[in-house]
Amino acid sequence: MPNIDFWFSIGSTYSYLSVMRLAKFGAENRVAFRWRPFNVRSIMIEMDNIPFAKKPVKAAYMWRDIERRAGMYGLSPRFPVPYPLKELERANRIAVIGASDEWCPGYTVASYRQWFEEGLPAGSEPNISQSLREAGVDPEETLNRADSAEGAEGLLAATDEARSLGIFGSPTFVVGKELFWGDDRLEDAIAWHARRNT
Amino acid sequence: MPNIDFWFSIGSTYSYLSVMRLAKFGAENRVAFRWRPFNVRSIMIEMDNIPFAKKPVKAAYMWRDIERRAGMYGLSPRFPVPYPLKELERANRIAVIGASDEWCPGYTVASYRQWFEEGLPAGSEPNISQSLREAGVDPEETLNRADSAEGAEGLLAATDEARSLGIFGSPTFVVGKELFWGDDRLEDAIAWHARRNT
Numbered sequence: 001m002p003n004i005d006f007w008f009s010i011g012s013t014y015s016y017l018s019v020m021r022l023a024k025f026g027a028e029n030r031v032a033f034r035w036r037p038f039n040v041r042s043i044m045i046e047m048d049n050i051p052f053a054k055k056p057v058k059a060a061y062m063w064r065d066i067e068r069r070a071g072m073y074g075l076s077p078r079f080p081v082p083y084p085l086k087e088l089e090r091a092n093r094i095a096v097i098g099a100s101d102e103w104c105p106g107y108t109v110a111s112y113r114q115w116f117e118e119g120l121p122a123g124s125e126p127n128i129s130q131s132l133r134e135a136g137v138d139p140e141e142t143l144n145r146a147d148s149a150e151g152a153e154g155l156l157a158a159t160d161e162a163r164s165l166g167i168f169g170s171p172t173f174v175v176g177k178e179l180f181w182g183d184d185r186l187e188d189a190i191a192w193h194a195r196r197n198t
Numbered sequence: 199m200p201n202i203d204f205w206f207s208i209g210s211t212y213s214y215l216s217v218m219r220l221a222k223f224g225a226e227n228r229v230a231f232r233w234r235p236f237n238v239r240s241i242m243i244e245m246d247n248i249p250f251a252k253k254p255v256k257a258a259y260m261w262r263d264i265e266r267r268a269g270m271y272g273l274s275p276r277f278p279v280p281y282p283l284k285e286l287e288r289a290n291r292i293a294v295i296g297a298s299d300e301w302c303p304g305y306t307v308a309s310y311r312q313w314f315e316e317g318l319p320a321g322s323e324p325n326i327s328q329s330l331r332e333a334g335v336d337p338e339e340t341l342n343r344a345d346s347a348e349g350a351e352g353l354l355a356a357t358d359e360a361r362s363l364g365i366f367g368s369p370t371f372v373v374g375k376e377l378f379w380g381d382d383r384l385e386d387a388i389a390w391h392a393r394r395n396t
Contacts, residue, residue, distance in 0.1 A: 047253055055245055057366050061379060068376075068386065168255050178266075179259060184382050188266065 003193055005174040006033040007162055009040035010095055010111055010122050011088035012170035013066060013081070017183040019112045019171075021073050023105065029190050035104045037095035038162040039155055040170040041088055047168060053084075069183070077116040085115075087123030093151035094128070094142060096158050098135065106135035201391055203372040204231040205360055207238035208293055208309055208320045209286035210368035211264060211279070215381040217310045217369075219271050221303065227388050233302045235293035236360040237353055238368040239286055245366060251282075267381070275314040283313075285321030291349035292326070292340060294356050296333065304333035 006022060008015045026033050044050065052059040063079060070077050085091065091111060098104035110131035111122040120127040129139035145151055162172075166179060173180040173189035176196060180189040204220065206213045224231050242248065250257040261277060268275050283289065289309060296302035308329035309320040318325040327337035343349055360370075364377060371378040371387035374394060378387040
């Protein structure tokens with residue numbers, strides 16, 4: 001049974017760091033993560049929480065901070081990364097479908113790797129079909145599901161659940177009733193989890 | 199000679215964590231910090247960067263996050279902390295005067311301790327005079343300097359310098375030309391500094 005819920009949206013910049021390091025980090029710390037995609041953009045718009053658009057100094061810092069931290073984790077992003085994503089909703093509709101099956105992590109890692117390391121926006125072609133193939137899923141059938149009412153409703157339901165938990169950003173790690181927001185709180189989440197289980 | 203510039207504003211919430219742990223942290227890591235007070239509020243208003251006002255969910259998270267991190271550092275804040283500060287400008291005018299002498303760290307630590315741990319807002323009485331006395335400074339003379347043109351100009355000049363460096367938040371650690379924003383980037387700043395000096 002998963003120990004920590006990992007709430008994220010494909011489209012979030014800092015989530016790149018968590019998505020790419022989570023498998024190794026979980027194994028090293030003997031923690032299982034449940035991947036919970038949602039639409040952080042709609043929650044942020046509701047809250048008028050727009051941290052980077054129209055804030056060029058802060059946005060420039062954000063990219064440099066991600067670059068440095070990626071280096072700490074042995075990752076190799078290629079800048080500038082296309083941003084923001086045009087197809088954020090579609091990327092996350094698919095992730096929600098994948099979360100019911102087993103292929104959400106594989107699809108998400110492939111999406112971010114192509115986006116941040118090859119310059120191919122997540123949620124758009126060719127990234128989206130290639131990420132599905134890498135996750136072992138038929139692109140055509142899955143894209144049809146994502147574009148249907150099932151796809152829309154699945155993402156809305158996940159986003160409603162995130163909102164009800166008090167989540168306002170991506171990534172957010174949830175341990176019991178405690179929220180830990182940001183890739184830079186992953187270690188705090190693990191420490192909290194360890195304390196609860198000792 | 200100081201190795202890392204510590205830019206901060208009294209009035210910033212997360213800066214409590216850095217202010218209270220910096221002396222011990224610097225000694226353990228053999229790093230000297232130069233304390234650089236400025237007015238982060240005016241820069242944030244210029245940038246329309248208002249992270250917490252009118253964002254109650256995010257603000258609630260911020261206080262809980264500070265509470266948890268304070269626990270990690272062995273600090274004992276008392277919640278709710280009076281916020282925002284009415285006398286932010288005055289608190290920082292004094293800190294700038296102290297930065298020219300030797301008493302800025304002592305005054306700032308005393309200000310934050312009374313504010314976060316005793317519920318007495320920094321920059322207002324009785325906190326402000328008591329913090330000056332704890333720093334070994336005569337309150338009356340120093341308050342007169344802070345309320346004069348010298349006090350206003352000193353804070354404006356410091357804030358102009360911060361802005362010219364690309365600083366948009368408090369605390370910010372500056373190592374060479376690299377900015378590290380947030381108490382949670384102090385360890386990154388130290389690592390960067392160590393790498394530069396090896």
